[in-house]
Amino acid sequence: MVPHLITALTGPINELEQRILESLPAIERWFRLEWMEHTPPFYTAVDVRNAGFKLAPVDTNLFPTGFNNLTVEMLPLSVQAAMAAIEKICPEAKNLLLIPQRRTRNTFYLSSLQRLMQIFHQAGLNVRLGTLDEDIEKPTDVALPDGSALTLEPLLRTKTRLGLKDFDPCTILLNDDLAAGVPPVLDNLHEQYLLPPLHAGWAVRRKSNHFRAYEEVAKKFAKLLGMDPWLINPMVVRCGEVDFGADGGRDALMAQTEALLGKIRRKYKEYGIQEKPFVIVKADAASSPLGLKTVRDVKDLADLSRCTRNLPDGQLTTDVILQEGVPTFERVNDAVAEPVVTMIDRYVVGGYYRVNAGRGIDENLDAPGASYVPLAFAESNQLPRHGAKPGASAPNRFYMYGVIARLAMVAASYELEATDPNAEVYE
């Protein structure tokens, strides 16, 4: 089942779908050549928004969750992709240490973790869970909704290696996004593979770097297909540090927002789009407690208390980006939905919908407390159907989503290369 797309069957996205299907061999070859030069992130989940007139990634998660939302039928794809990933990184590997999110008892998350363990077990590794939670001093079971349990074990750190009691892994897979900072136990591990690398965590990562890389990727790809990169690229402005407590800071933010709204307006005019433009104000680092704010008019910025109410007392400055708002016109029943595409190594292994009945088409759906109905892609993204009417076929739509998500993955790979603190510089 594909969610109903309000703007279905006409407009630029259907032309894009048509072009993407016709160019399939060229697109796949383009990705092959990119992966000759760049290393894909170990795993990635990309939130994609389809506005009918535009299709763009809005968030690229390098510590993906939601593996429990993938259809069981498509799990062999994940296993096969995991086999390819392991083989590349450490074929001799016996043991994989998986480090989950700290202090979570969310059963959706635990189910995702269980699925991830299953994937890597079936790909041929002994998988155990080591927790960053220092309160856990001995192996501790946490219950799952299906009646089984996961065992969290305390980490054992030596001078050079990280492991568990009687468990020395070759590879350590992080599933915590390090928004709370890099725990010392993960520092200076040079003998083992730590994936994703520490600088992929939100202690270091910046959205502005990602979207700058994505813009470069979108331009290259748009050139290949002979199209306007704006159709797949959300415009992003990096504001740097904004002082929400000072009039000067707010005024500068308002001016930048007005400029971006103007750019969007011009694009909408060029394409005859009747929607009202909007901008999302975001913290540059996901670790900042700044709330996301949808701005349809700069006057909305006069009151920033909704944005800043989570900031610690006294802190009124944080790094900010402005992102062109991409409405989602997909709905599951009546609830607003957006696809999430999941990848392991360079392969799309599945996807699902994030659905939020309490939110509008121009709002963040990944909101705490909101109701959440995962809906797996029922058909594979790998089997586009030639000759189907554009916009009408789920496999074709999913193939297109997989292409856009992989562009964001290529961007993440550029981003991680550019921000690698250990990179050798050739100049």
Add this chain to the structure above:
Amino acid sequence: MVPHLITALTGPINELEQRILESLPAIERWFRLEWMEHTPPFYTAVDVRNAGFKLAPVDTNLFPTGFNNLTVEMLPLSVQAAMAAIEKICPEAKNLLLIPQRRTRNTFYLSSLQRLMQIFHQAGLNVRLGTLDEDIEKPTDVALPDGSALTLEPLLRTKTRLGLKDFDPCTILLNDDLAAGVPPVLDNLHEQYLLPPLHAGWAVRRKSNHFRAYEEVAKKFAKLLGMDPWLINPMVVRCGEVDFGADGGRDALMAQTEALLGKIRRKYKEYGIQEKPFVIVKADAASSPLGLKTVRDVKDLADLSRCTRNLPDGQLTTDVILQEGVPTFERVNDAVAEPVVTMIDRYVVGGYYRVNAGRGIDENLDAPGASYVPLAFAESNQLPRHGAKPGASAPNRFYMYGVIARLAMVAASYELEATDPNAEVYE
């Protein structure tokens, strides 16, 4: 659906299944290490026979067909494996030239070919068909059961390259087993990848080489699992050239057969197996027209006319092997069945059953004219189910079949290395 296994739920194979499941990470790691040293064949299909007391490959096809028998739901696995294969061989590739079996109008075969084209198209290549049939002098459509058509095009050979009109491929994929010999149009192609290599074809290949390599692989694997290699290895005796017209030739064959029957009898006694041993007399090269003969008693060899009636007039000698007969105790409804496991690159991408109501449990099921009911593996081999009772779970059975088939694939890789005419010799 899994075919009913007559000997289900007890016996050595269920112990083997148990051990294979318990050893999953060690087994997958073992394969990873093998593939570090050896190159898998491009694609492979292995006929596996489950006797309840023994599970063994009986034929390893390096020019597989039957892709139409794989479930459509599992096709993404084939596409992903094909992507991995292409990326390794020739990431810059745009065009793939697929050379089908010569002069076939069999609609099962054509459907398999169509599926193969679909897989490689979706993996990102322009795929066209070049025919070895010299009667085809211009692009010619052949009709498919679904109403569509495939276009066969005449090959265009230059001094150094093979292609079609306006189509210069980087890689040439052979789907003809070359039993009729290597056509000159395929000779001396050093600028393009020709896969599988010519020496994988039956003009050169010998079953005795394959099973010698398989015995080595089976011994290594059995050592890993601490088991008797005979449980997965069919004993094979290479007789060399046998003169069926001479009493001496026949007597030698009878003596070798009697010796092999004796060895099987001793193994059956060791395991308390009540079956009657049998031996299959086969030509060493599949290109020989010698018929397969099931021999339960050496006296059966007194009349060899059934074996030799297809040999050309006057020819009474051919290279022969004797293979320990492995009965198949799987049945679909009442018809005897054997699984066929299909692989692309190092990955199991699916399987199906060959079913033949007209044949016995100790006979060749891949017989011309016999009725033939393909039955796809309904569940993936990549998701074994922990804790299921041995012998009772389809995913567990299929995982085990996938392991045995991959052992035969490793053997084919050893075999192709040992028989490579261009190999450098390090001594």
